[in-house]
Amino acid sequence: MPSAIYAEGLVKTFGEVRALDGVDLDVPEGTVLGLLGPNGAGKTTAVRVLTTLLRPDGGRAVVAGVDVLKHPNEVRRSIGLSGQFAAVDEYLTGRENLRMVGRLHQLSARDAKKRAATLLERFHLTDAADRTAKTYSGGMRRRLDLAAALVVSPPVMFMDEPTTGLDPRNRQELWSVIEELVAGGTTLLLTTQYLEEADRLAHDIAVVDHGRVIARGTSDQLKARTGGERVEVVVHERALLPTAEEVLRGFGEGGGSRVEEHTRRITVPVTGGAKLLAEIIRELDARSVEIDDIGLRRPTLDDVFLSLTGHAAATERGAGTGAGGGAPGTGARTGTGAESRTGTEARTGTGPDTATGWDVGPDADTGTRAQIGADRTGAAS
Ligand SMILES: Nc1ncnc2c1ncn2[C@@H]1O[C@H](COP(=O)(O)OP(=O)(O)OP(=O)(O)O)[C@@H](O)[C@H]1O
Ligand SMILES: [Mg+2]
Numbered sequence: 001m002p003s004a005i006y007a008e009g010l011v012k013t014f015g016e017v018r019a020l021d022g023v024d025l026d027v028p029e030g031t032v033l034g035l036l037g038p039n040g041a042g043k044t045t046a047v048r049v050l051t052t053l054l055r056p057d058g059g060r061a062v063v064a065g066v067d068v069l070k071h072p073n074e075v076r077r078s079i080g081l082s083g084q085f086a087a088v089d090e091y092l093t094g095r096e097n098l099r100m101v102g103r104l105h106q107l108s109a110r111d112a113k114k115r116a117a118t119l120l121e122r123f124h125l126t127d128a129a130d131r132t133a134k135t136y137s138g139g140m141r142r143r144l145d146l147a148a149a150l151v152v153s154p155p156v157m158f159m160d161e162p163t164t165g166l167d168p169r170n171r172q173e174l175w176s177v178i179e180e181l182v183a184g185g186t187t188l189l190l191t192t193q194y195l196e197e198a199d200r201l202a203h204d205i206a207v208v209d210h211g212r213v214i215a216r217g218t219s220d221q222l223k224a225r226t227g228g229e230r231v232e233v234v235v236h237e238r239a240l241l242p243t244a245e246e247v248l249r250g251f252g253e254g255g256g257s258r259v260e261e262h263t264r265r266i267t268v269p270v271t272g273g274a275k276l277l278a279e280i281i282r283e284l285d286a287r288s289v290e291i292d293d294i295g296l297r298r299p300t301l302d303d304v305f306l307s308l309t310g311h312a313a314a315t316e317r318g319a320g321t322g323a324g325g326g327a328p329g330t331g332a333r334t335g336t337g338a339e340s341r342t343g344t345e346a347r348t349g350t351g352p353d354t355a356t357g358w359d360v361g362p363d364a365d366t367g368t369r370a371q372i373g374a375d376r377t378g379a380a381s
Contacts, residue, residue, distance in 0.1 A: 001028035004064060004156050004187035005050060011058035012045050012211075019045040020056065021211035027189055027204070029155075032182055034202030035191040036301075038311045042211040043191040044084050047160045050189070051081045064156045080153070084160040084191075086145035090134035094125050094144050097133060101151045112151075119147040122177065124170060138165050146174060153181060157188045163197060175200060195301035205301075209309045222304045228253060228269045229296050230303060231280060235264050236290040244289045251280055258306060264292070269303070 005027035012020040019042045027033040035043050048054035050061055052072035061068040064078035088097050095116050102112025120129045123143040128136065133144060142165050149157070159178075163171045171194075178201055182188060192198055198205055199219050207215040207222075215222060231251070235244045238261065245259055245266050252268035259266050270276055277294060284291060305311070 001030070002065075003027060003062070004029040004031075005033070005061075005189055006063075007046075007050065007059065007061040009059035010046065010049055010056050010061060012042075012049060012054065012056045018211050020049065020059075022059070023208070023211065023213055025050075025189075025206060025213070027187055029187050030182065030185050031203040032178075032188045032190060032201050034198035034205045035189060035208060036193075036195065036198055036205060036305060037191075037208035038309050041208045041309075043208055044160055045211075046208070047081070047083075047158050047189065047191060051079060051158050052076055078155055080149050080157045082146050082149035082157075082159045082162055084164075086138075086141040088133045088136075088141055088144050088148065091132055093130050093132055094120060094136070094140075094147075095129040097144060098148055098151060101148045105152045107152070115151055119150060123147045123173065139167060139170065142166060143170060143174075146177075150177065150181070153184065153186055155186060157181065157186055159188065159190045161191055161193060163192065163194060171197075195305060199301050207305065207308050215304075215308050219301055223299045223301065226299045226304045226307050228271050228299065229273065230267050230299060231270050231277065232265060232267050232293070232295050232297060233280070233284070233291055234293040235266070236292050238264050240289045241266065243287055244284060244291075247283050247287060247289065248280065250283070251276060267303070269299075269307075270296075 003026050005025060007023055007025040010020045010023040011018070021042075023042070023046055025033065025046070035046065037043050045054065049056045050063055050068060052068055052075050055069070063075050066074045066078065068075050088094075089100070092100065098116035098119055099109075099112045102115050103109070107115060117126075120126045123146065125140060125143055125147070128140060133141060136144065142162075146159075146162055149159070162178075163174055166174065175197070178188065178190075182201075188201075190198075190201060203218065204216065205219055205222060206213045215225070217225070231248065233244060233248060235241055241259060241261065241264060245257065248266055248268040249257060251272070252270055257266065257268045274296060277296060281291070281294060
C-alpha cells in the first residue's frame with residue numbers, strides 16, 4: 001500500500017531541547033496511526049512539521065505524495081488538521097464558524113449551510129449554534145474545532161489529541177465519526193493520551209519519547225511484546241498499600257509495577273498464572289492485608305506504555321515514577337494561551353504566505369485550518 005504519510009529522520013530542536021530526534025513514520029493510505037507518548041515527547045512537534053507549520057532542522061517528509069519541505073503549499077491542499085488547542089473564531093457563532101470554513105473551501109452558500117447544520121447536530125452543538133464561540137465551554141470549543149476540521153474531508157487528516165476534554169458521550173461520537181471517515185478512505189494520524197482510543201481506532205501505533213519512536217506495531221503486537229500477565233489487587237485499606245506492594249513485588253518479574261492510590265489498586269507483571277494467585281492471597285493474609293479484589297489479566301496498552309516510557313499515560317513527564325504513575329488526567333495541561341487566539345489572521349488571508357510557504361511563524365497553530373486547504377481555493381489569498 002502506498003504511504004500517505006512518510007517521514008524519515010525528522011529532527012527539530014528548540015534551543016537545548018531536541019523535540020524531534022530522528023523520527024521515522026510510515027502511514028499507509030487509508031489507515032490510522034496512533035502517536036502515543038508522555039507530555040513533551042514531541043507529538044505536537046511532529047504534527048506541526050508534517051502539516052507544514054514548522055520547518056524541521058533535518059530529515060524529510062512526504063505527505064499525500066508531496067514533499068513537505070519542497071512544496072508545503074501543495075501539501076496543504078490535501079490535508080486537514082485539528083490542533084491540540086482549539087482554533088475557533090471567538091467572535092463568530094458556532095454556525096458562522098462552520099459556514100465560513102465551508103465557504104473558504106469553496107462550498108456553495110447552500111452547501112456550506114447544510115454542512116454546518118449537519119456537523120452542529122452531529123457534535124451536539126445545535127442548541128448553542130447561534131451563540132458566539134467565546135461563550136462556549138472548553139469541550140464545546142473542542143467539538144466546534146473538530147467539526148470545522150471535518151467540513152470537507154481531505155484525504156489525509158491530522159488530529160492532535162482530538163478527544164482531550166470531551167465527555168464520554170462526545171468522545172464516543174467522535175470515534176464513530178472517525179471510523180466513518182477512515183471507512184471512506186481517509187488516512188489519519190492521531191495523537192492521544194487515551195490508550196483506549198488508540199486501541200479502538202489505530203491500525204498501527206508508534207510510541208514516542210524524547211523525540212524518538214521507541215516502539216511501533218499494532219496494539220496486539222505491542223501487548224504481546226510487553227508480555228506476561230498482570231496481577232491486580234485492590235486492598236481494603238489504603239494504609240496497607242505499601243505492605244501489599246512489597247508482597248506483590250516479591251512475586252513480580254521486577255519493574256513495571258503500578259500503584260493507584262485513589263483506587264487502592266496495585267498491578268504487577270507476573271509469570272505463573274492462577275496458581276500464583278493462591279500463593280499471593282496466602283501471603284497477603286499472613287501480613288494481615290485485607291483485599292477487596294484480586295485477579296489476573298492480560299497486559300493493556302497502558303501497561304505497554306508504562307513499561308516502554310516509565311510513565312503511566314496522561315501524567316506529566318518527569319512527575320511520575322514508574323511505580324507511582326498517578327491518576328489519569330492528572331497531567332497538567334500548561335495552557336499556552338493558544339486557546340484564546342482567534343486565528344483570524346490566517347482566516348482572513350493576511351497571514352504570511354511567502355514563496356516557500358514556510359514562514360508561518362512559531363505561533364501558527366491557530367488558524368491552521370484556514371491556512372491548510374486555503375490554497376486549494378485561493379479564497380484566503
Ligand atoms: N515553540 C517551542 N519553543 C520551545 N520549545 C518547544 C516549542 N514547542 C515545543 N517545545 C518543546 O519540545 C518538546 C516537545 O514538545 P511537544 O509539544 O511536541 O510535545 P507533546 O508530545 O505534544 O506533549 P503534550 O502531550 O504535552 O502535548 C517539549 O520539551 C517542549 O517544551
Ligand atoms: Mg502535544
